[in-house]
Amino acid sequence: MHSHEDIKITKVASSKIQGMDFSHLPFGKYFTDHMFVAEYSDGKWHSPEIVPYGPICFEPSMATIHYGQSIFEGIKGYRLKDGSPAVFRPFDNHKRFNRSAMRMEMPEVPEEIFIGGMKALLALEENWIPTAYDHSLYIRPFMFATDQVIGVSPSQTYKFMIILSPVGPYYAAPMRIYVEEQFVRAAPGGVGYAKTAGNYAASLHPAAVAKSRGYDQVLWTDAVEHKYVQECGTMNVFFVLGGKLITPGLENGTILEGVTRDSVITVAGDMGLEVEQREISIDELADAYANGMLTEAFGAGTAATIAKIAELRYKDYVMNFDPENQPVADQLKKTLTSIRDGEAPDNRGWMMSVK
Numbered sequence: 001m002h003s004h005e006d007i008k009i010t011k012v013a014s015s016k017i018q019g020m021d022f023s024h025l026p027f028g029k030y031f032t033d034h035m036f037v038a039e040y041s042d043g044k045w046h047s048p049e050i051v052p053y054g055p056i057c058f059e060p061s062m063a064t065i066h067y068g069q070s071i072f073e074g075i076k077g078y079r080l081k082d083g084s085p086a087v088f089r090p091f092d093n094h095k096r097f098n099r100s101a102m103r104m105e106m107p108e109v110p111e112e113i114f115i116g117g118m119k120a121l122l123a124l125e126e127n128w129i130p131t132a133y134d135h136s137l138y139i140r141p142f143m144f145a146t147d148q149v150i151g152v153s154p155s156q157t158y159k160f161m162i163i164l165s166p167v168g169p170y171y172a173a174p175m176r177i178y179v180e181e182q183f184v185r186a187a188p189g190g191v192g193y194a195k196t197a198g199n200y201a202a203s204l205h206p207a208a209v210a211k212s213r214g215y216d217q218v219l220w221t222d223a224v225e226h227k228y229v230q231e232c233g234t235m236n237v238f239f240v241l242g243g244k245l246i247t248p249g250l251e252n253g254t255i256l257e258g259v260t261r262d263s264v265i266t267v268a269g270d271m272g273l274e275v276e277q278r279e280i281s282i283d284e285l286a287d288a289y290a291n292g293m294l295t296e297a298f299g300a301g302t303a304a305t306i307a308k309i310a311e312l313r314y315k316d317y318v319m320n321f322d323p324e325n326q327p328v329a330d331q332l333k334k335t336l337t338s339i340r341d342g343e344a345p346d347n348r349g350w351m352m353s354v355k
């Protein structure tokens with residue numbers, strides 16, 4: 001077991017923070033001074049360390065590059081109104097990380113490494129948390145295989161790391177989304193529910209095709225019939241249909257179980273909204289749209305928070321939503337934001353204090 005004190009810390013000689021322009025933060029471009037690293041070998045985690053952020057060295061045979069045993073998480077740190085740093089629901093990300101690990105035949109990462117490492121790193125990098133609206137410190141924990149052997153088998157050694165990036169908003173404008181009916185993100189029995197590198201690699205070409213057609217992202221549909229909607233690039237998807245909030249269910253393991261998704265469902269319940277998690281066919285959406293029953297569409301994810309959908313295209317059928325008139329999305333975003341910056345009471349213990 002490791003406590004905070006067991007983490008060896010090597011600090012940078014001089015911080016990069018003075019040169020940072022916190023009013024201009026493209027997503028994921030800048031990293032803080034330090035990173036957390038721990039090693040797995042001989043069946044256990046060891047050597048937790050904080051070192052200056054920088055390159056890591058490996059041989060060309062490193063297993064991750066060839067066979068893709070690589071998983072990650074995305075979490076955000078905020079500064080509360082009282083000035084103290086806090087992280088939004090990291091324990092839920094930790095659980096999801098270990099579900100991803102199990103599916104990819106990787107070792108679980110214990111709390112003292114995942115959460116302990118995060119706390120120690122954030123304690124050192126507190127000053128990097130941006131304070132402007134919709135800004136935060138993005139926390140990226142990840143693990144990858146480090147065996148230097150060619151051959152398809154689970155690696156015996158792994159590295160777990162955490163890096164931090166001060167970020168601004170992910171999507172600047174309401175999104176135009178294309179309903180995908182050729183490419184597939186995930187099938188039942190596959191790895192859709194795991195936050196593993198290959199899922200994102202496989203999404204890049206379909207996303208590029210969507211972009212070439214003038215769209216920001218695709219909305220994935222089921223692998224068998226291309227009939228039921230799943231999720232968007234890095235967000236779960238929600239609709240307001242007949243006054244109810246609806247979102248695809250988790251039952252067949254094809255979508256990522258978003259922490260924001262769960263937060264939206266919970267907060268919507270508090271707001272008195274009826275929420276349904278179930279199969280949603282594109283035909284149902286199109287019918288409801290035609291009848292004026294489909295009033296809002298938005299994505300929900302850590303990076304994007306709540307991102308309104310302005311246009312949803314299915315084949316030649318186009319559904320438009322007025323971003324200025326999506327009261328449910330607005331209310332959800334407002335409530336989540338106020339919990340994250342410490343203005344609203346944190347009734348469910350979602351904010352983890354760093355100190």
Ligand SMILES: Cc1ncc(COP(=O)(O)O)c(C=O)c1O
Nearest residue numbers: 234235236256258259260301302
């Ligand atoms: C594929 C995918 N779906 C959904 C989400 C939203 O999950 P969360 O709210 O936990 O960030 C993400 C982002 O993590 C994602 O990559």
